[in-house]
Amino acid sequence: MARLTLSGLTKSFGGLDVVKAVDLEVTDGELVCLLGPSGSGKSTILRMIGGFEVPSGGAIRIDGEDVTAVPPERRPTGMVFQSHALWSHMDVFANIAFGLKLRHLSRAEIRSKVEAVLELVGLAGYGSRRVWQLSGGQQQRVAIARSLVLEPKILLLDEPFASLDQHLRERLREEVRDIQQRLGITTLFVTHGQDEALALADRIVVLKDGAIEQTDRPSALYRRPATRFVAGFIGHMNLVPTAFQAGRSTRPEFALAVEVSDGPAEIAFRPEATGVRPAQGAGHALVYRVTDFGTHLTLDLDLEDGTRIKAHGAGSIAWAPGQRVEVTPAEVLLYRDGVLLSTEPRTAAAAA
Amino acid sequence: MQPQPASRPRPHTDWTGIGFAVLLSIVILVPLIVVAIWAFTEVWRYPALLPQSFGLRYWQATLSRQDVWNALFLSLRLSATVTFLSALICLPAAYAFARMDFPGRQTLLLSFLATQAFPKFGLLIAVAGIFLSLGLIATFWGVVLIQLVNTLMLMIWVPVAAFQAVDRRMEEAARDAGAGPLRVFWSITLPQAGSTLFAAVLLTFINTFYETEGAWLIGAPMLQTMPVLMIIFINNQMVIQYGAVLSVLLWVPSFLVLLFSRRLIGSQSFAKGFGV
Numbered sequence: 001m002a003r004l005t006l007s008g009l010t011k012s013f014g015g016l017d018v019v020k021a022v023d024l025e026v027t028d029g030e031l032v033c034l035l036g037p038s039g040s041g042k043s044t045i046l047r048m049i050g051g052f053e054v055p056s057g058g059a060i061r062i063d064g065e066d067v068t069a070v071p072p073e074r075r076p077t078g079m080v081f082q083s084h085a086l087w088s089h090m091d092v093f094a095n096i097a098f099g100l101k102l103r104h105l106s107r108a109e110i111r112s113k114v115e116a117v118l119e120l121v122g123l124a125g126y127g128s129r130r131v132w133q134l135s136g137g138q139q140q141r142v143a144i145a146r147s148l149v150l151e152p153k154i155l156l157l158d159e160p161f162a163s164l165d166q167h168l169r170e171r172l173r174e175e176v177r178d179i180q181q182r183l184g185i186t187t188l189f190v191t192h193g194q195d196e197a198l199a200l201a202d203r204i205v206v207l208k209d210g211a212i213e214q215t216d217r218p219s220a221l222y223r224r225p226a227t228r229f230v231a232g233f234i235g236h237m238n239l240v241p242t243a244f245q246a247g248r249s250t251r252p253e254f255a256l257a258v259e260v261s262d263g264p265a266e267i268a269f270r271p272e273a274t275g276v277r278p279a280q281g282a283g284h285a286l287v288y289r290v291t292d293f294g295t296h297l298t299l300d301l302d303l304e305d306g307t308r309i310k311a312h313g314a315g316s317i318a319w320a321p322g323q324r325v326e327v328t329p330a331e332v333l334l335y336r337d338g339v340l341l342s343t344e345p346r347t348a349a350a351a352a
Numbered sequence: 353m354q355p356q357p358a359s360r361p362r363p364h365t366d367w368t369g370i371g372f373a374v375l376l377s378i379v380i381l382v383p384l385i386v387v388a389i390w391a392f393t394e395v396w397r398y399p400a401l402l403p404q405s406f407g408l409r410y411w412q413a414t415l416s417r418q419d420v421w422n423a424l425f426l427s428l429r430l431s432a433t434v435t436f437l438s439a440l441i442c443l444p445a446a447y448a449f450a451r452m453d454f455p456g457r458q459t460l461l462l463s464f465l466a467t468q469a470f471p472k473f474g475l476l477i478a479v480a481g482i483f484l485s486l487g488l489i490a491t492f493w494g495v496v497l498i499q500l501v502n503t504l505m506l507m508i509w510v511p512v513a514a515f516q517a518v519d520r521r522m523e524e525a526a527r528d529a530g531a532g533p534l535r536v537f538w539s540i541t542l543p544q545a546g547s548t549l550f551a552a553v554l555l556t557f558i559n560t561f562y563e564t565e566g567a568w569l570i571g572a573p574m575l576q577t578m579p580v581l582m583i584i585f586i587n588n589q590m591v592i593q594y595g596a597v598l599s600v601l602l603w604v605p606s607f608l609v610l611l612f613s614r615r616l617i618g619s620q621s622f623a624k625g626f627g628v
Contacts (some may be wrong), residue, residue, distance in 0.1 A: 052524050072527040079528045085521035089543040098539070099529030143525075150529060 002076070002153035002186045003027055004049070008058035011044050011210075019044050020210040021058065026154075029184040031177070033197035036207035037233070042190045045207075046156050049188065050079045062153055078152030082159040084143045086131040092118070092142050093127035099150045117149040120179060137168045144176065148183070155180070155187040161196065173200055194234050198222065206230050223331070228338040231268050238274065238309040239335070240267045253284040253303065253327065258334060260341060268333040271298065274311035275328035283324035285309070290319045301325060384603075390596035410593035420598070423581040430492070430567070430577060431560040434499045438556055441500075442507035443549065447537070449508065450515030464508045476569045483570060490574040498566035503556045510555075514548035515541065558606050578602055 004026040011019040019041040026032045034042035047053040049060055051072030060068045067075050086095055093114055100110045118124050121141040131139060140160055147155060157176070161169040177200050180187050191197050197204045198218045206213045206221065206229075214226040225231035228239065242251045243264045249256040254267050276299060285301040288308065297313040311327065313319050334341040389403060390396070391410070396403035414420055448454075449461050479498060480489065488494030518541050526536045542549070564579040571577065576584070582602060586595035 050524075050528060052527070071532075072524070073530045073532055077528070079525070081521045081525060083519065083521050085519060085525040087522055087526070087540055087544075089546075098526065098531075102530040102535070146525070146529065 002063050004154050004186060004188065005061040005064075006045070006049070006058065007061070009045065009048060009055055009060065010057035011041070011048060011053060012056045017056075018210050019048070019055075022207075022210075022212055024205060024212070024215070026186055026188060029181075029186055030202045031180055031187040031189060031200060033189045033191055033201035033204045034207060035191055035194060035197040035204050035233075036213075037192060039209075040207040041210035042192075042207050043158055044210075046079070046158050046188060046190050049154065050077050050156050051075045052079075076153035077156055078147030078150055078154070079156040079158065080140075080143050080147050080160045082162050084131075084136075084139045084163075086139055086142055086146075088131050090131070091127065092123070092129050092131060092134070095131065095142055096127075096146050096149050099146070103150075113149055117145040120148065121145045122175070136164050137172055140164065140172060141175075144179070148179070148185075153186065155185050157187065157189045159190055159192070162191075162193075169196070170199075176200070198234070204234075206233060208233075224333065224340065225268075226340050228266065228268075228335045231333070231335065231340075236271055236310055237268050238271065238311075238329070240303065240307055240309065241265075242267050254329065254332075256332065256334075258341070260334070260336070263336065265341070266335040267329070268335055269329035269331060271310040272296075272312045273329065273331040274309070275330065276301070276311040276313055276325050277328075278317065279324040279326045284327045285325050287319055287321050287323040287325060289321060299325075301327065303327075387596050387599050390592050391600040393593060393596075410591070410597050414594055414597040414601075419576065419581065420578075423576050423578045424601075426492075426575060427561055427578040430495060430499065431557050433496050434503060434560045435553060435557045437496065437500055438503040438507045439553055442504065443511055446508050446511035447515050447541075449512045461508070461512065464505050468505050472565060473569075476565055480569050489570060490572065492575065495567050495571040495575055495577075498570045499560050499563050502563060502566060503560060506559065507552055507556055510552040511545070511549055514545035514552070517548070518544040554609050558609055561605055562602070 004024075006022055006024040009019060009022040009024075010017065018039075022041075022045060024032075034045060036042045044053060048055050051067075051070060055068060058068075059066055062076055087098070090098070096114045096117060097110050100113055105113070114127065115124070118126060121144055123138060123141055123145065126134070126138070126142075131142065134142065143160070160176075161172055164172065173196055189197075189200060201218055203215060204218055204221050205215045208229050214221060214230045216224075216226075221230065222234055225234060225237070231237040232239065240251070240254065241264065242249045242254065242256075243262075244250070244258065244260050245262050247257055247259055249258075249267065251267070256267065285303050287299055288302050289300040290313070291298045291300070297315055297319065299311045299313045299319055301309050301311055303309065309327070392406050392408070393403040394407040394409050395405040449457060476498065479501075483489050483494050483498075488497065522540055522544065523536050526540045527533075531539060562579055564577070564583060567575065567577045568580045568583070571580070578598065579602065582595055582598040585598055586592075589595065
């Protein structure tokens with residue numbers, strides 16, 4: 001187990017800053033996901049921790065020891081690559097044993113460690129297979145085993161399931177989480193899949209343009225995204241533009257009261273926290289589309305000003321495009337200039 | 353009535369492809385067959401379509417000549433030396449071209465094409481002038497040097513493609529497992545690129561073995577390689593069979609090497625080397 005500290009970590013390529021002064025502390029046995037869109041710098045951060053990129057500034061410490069200038073082969077890290085990066089001229093056993101041989105372990109020790117780790121990843125008896133004889137999922141397990149067998153202090157996973165199909169991805173991520181918790185290994189996981197991050201992580205670091213937007217537990221990140229970007233990136237968030245005058249929203253359909261200065265803002269609420277029912281009178285919105293996902297119905301609704309929002313509709317009601325509905329958002333957040341306002345909005349009725 | 357099973361589409365016969373294959377076979381094989389027949393012919397007089405008498409008389413006569421054996425051993429020594437030196441110089445250079453970024457990289461890489469961009473004979477005459485002043489004419493190392501230049505393009509470009517085809521992540525995974533750069537090269541890069549590199553080395557050996565212009569211009573009159581000797585036989589001997597026997601003998605190394613390489617590395621390694 002180990003602690004990883006990034007302080008002011010920066011990386012520039014040709015004058016372009018792709019990682020901007022990132023500070024992060026990953027504690028013993030914690031699994032932290034770096035989440036962000038393509039080009040947000042998440043893989044570059046991971047590669048700098050692994051020693052494959054030299055930082056332009058800042059420091060990387062593992063258990064307090066500065067490893068910023070240490071070459072990859074001498075870092076106590078283990079990296080699992082998206083492309084598996086298995087050595088196709090070796091069999092599974094040789095792939096896993098490679099690092100152990102470099103440490104001059106005895107043959108018996110190597111055999112016992114390789115067999116143990118193959119057992120751990122559910123590939124017992126696969127040692128003599130060639131890597132091209134394995135499925136994508138099995139190859140990724142071998143890649144994980146190759147890293148784990150060396151007992152790294154920090155495990156780095158660079159979108160390890162990106163090339164796998166949905167079912168396999170879900171199964172493998174659960175297995176990886178189990179293994180990580182069983183071994184208590186400090187892990188940094190890069191992904192651009194929010195589901196993966198929410199399902200796996202103790203904490204999620206959301207990155208945008210090389211800088212951290214927010215670091216928090218998955219539930220907190222989902223429920224109180226600190227910025228408009230995070231709100232839109234993690235799950236779906238309805239963002240409705242409005243303005244506040246004397247602490248009240250100018251949109252009649254979302255009559256909110258909040259202690260903010262006058263000016264524009266955005267009302268934000270999740271589809272699953274949006275109440276929707278057939279309108280008795282004129283209603284707030286028109287149903288544009290109804291999509292049945294099996295587990296729930298999603299309604300695409302057009303507000304009076306043309307803003308489109310999503311809501312989960314009750315399965316017992318026969319929704320139809322063109323139908324007029326009333327919308328009642330709950331767990332409403334408010335963003336101004338892209339940043340969450342700390343004051344909680346209330347419905348105007350509650351405020352009165 | 354039982355429904356008729358859907359008939360399987362008939363495989364399309366590629367007549368154009370077959371036509372080209374037959375034409376190519378004729379163009380390549382007919383001269384080879386004629387030379388092979390001549391090598392085993394004792395009497396073949398016009399206008400007979402086939403020889404009047406077959407035999408091994410000219411094989412015996414050719415193989416009993418000391419100059420033939422001298423030429424064969426010289427060719428083998430030259431090819432081995434040139435291939436070894438070329439690999440020694442070009443493979444590290446190719447790795448640098450494939451993996452490192454340095455000023456002038458692209459221009460330098462393109463410059464290796466220059467060895468093939470100009471009429472070879474004119475170039476050789478200019479080089480011969482320089483070699484004359486250096487005392488390298490008609491010497492073993494003079495021929496080695498000139499043949500080395502011929503190998504540059506193949507031994508740089510093919511290995512560059514081979515090294516570039518090796519996934520960098522594989523090398524990084526090896527570093528991650530604790531291997532230093534040299535160990536990574538030896539244990540990962542080389543085995544991954546190995547079959548294509550081997551193909552390049554084989555082709556270099558064969559090309560050098562059959563090289564005539566440089567060997568003749570720089571090596572003559574003291575050094576006679578097998579191909580040079582064959583040309584001399586064909587030009588100076590009234591008897592066609594001497595040249596034919598030498599020609600058939602010259603096929604042997606390339607056939608052996610190609611058969612061996614086919615078993616060992618497969619055609620895709622040759623293709624990979626050319627970025628196919």
